[in-house]
Structures are given as structure tokens and as C-alpha cells.
Amino acid sequence: MRAQTTALILAQKIKYTEKIHYMKELYQSSREAYINVLSLQNDDDNSLFLVGHNPELTEFANFLLTDNFFKFPTLGVLAIKLDIDKWEEISENVGTVDFFIQPKQFKYYMPKHIRTTLPKG
Numbered sequence: 001m002r003a004q005t006t007a008l009i010l011a012q013k014i015k016y017t018e019k020i021h022y023m024k025e026l027y028q029s030s031r032e033a034y035i036n037v038l039s040l041q042n043d044d045d046n047s048l049f050l051v052g053h054n055p056e057l058t059e060f061a062n063f064l065l066t067d068n069f070f071k072f073p074t075l076g077v078l079a080i081k082l083d084i085d086k087w088e089e090i091s092e093n094v095g096t097v098d099f100f101i102q103p104k105q106f107k108y109y110m111p112k113h114i115r116t117t118l119p120k121g
Helices: 002-013 031-039 056-064 112-117
Strands: 077-082 095-101
Touching: 031 056, 056 077
Parallel strands: none
Antiparallel strands: 077 095
């Protein structure tokens, strides 16, 4: 429930109006579950926003990243740029940190590339 509420609040803050998909399969699940879900995504979608809990999200981020990322604070936002052409290519060490926003920064700062990739409306 907390992750769903957080996703709704974040969507409102960044003016995201598309459908939010809630997946019980990702709640307290393994890295393999994240990989399975992400590998099935539409290749036309070049961005995904995962909202979840620790330690799962931190562990998955560290799996994707070439450098170690420490623990997500509550409401932290980490953007990972993946060096893949298709979601089915998701694997270990394919990502680099694009940006990280601490919770207290979020209300003041939104990187330009998030604003420009959000749907208009």
C-alpha cells in the first residue's frame, strides 16, 4: 500500500497521467522477478519508473550498475541509464547512474531530462 501511495503521489508531482501498473509479483521479490518483468516490457517504452521497498530495490540497482550504489533512502530517486537496445537484454552491469535525488531535494529539483521525457498534458 505504501509503494502504491508513493507512486500516486510521485505521478501527481511530475504530472504523469498515464496508467500506473501495480505488480504484486515485485513485492519482496528476487532480482530474477525484476529481470523477468522488465525483460517483457515493450521496447517502444524507453523509460520505466519502479517504486518499491528496500532491500530489494537497492540490491537490484547494484545488480544493474557497474559501480556500487549504497542504500536508497525513503523517497530517494535513482535514475539508471541502461546500455541495452531491448528490454530482454537486461542483465548484470549494464547500467550507470544517470542521477540520484535525495528526498529533501526532490521538491526543489527535477532534472531537465525527466521534464522533457514526461508526456505532455
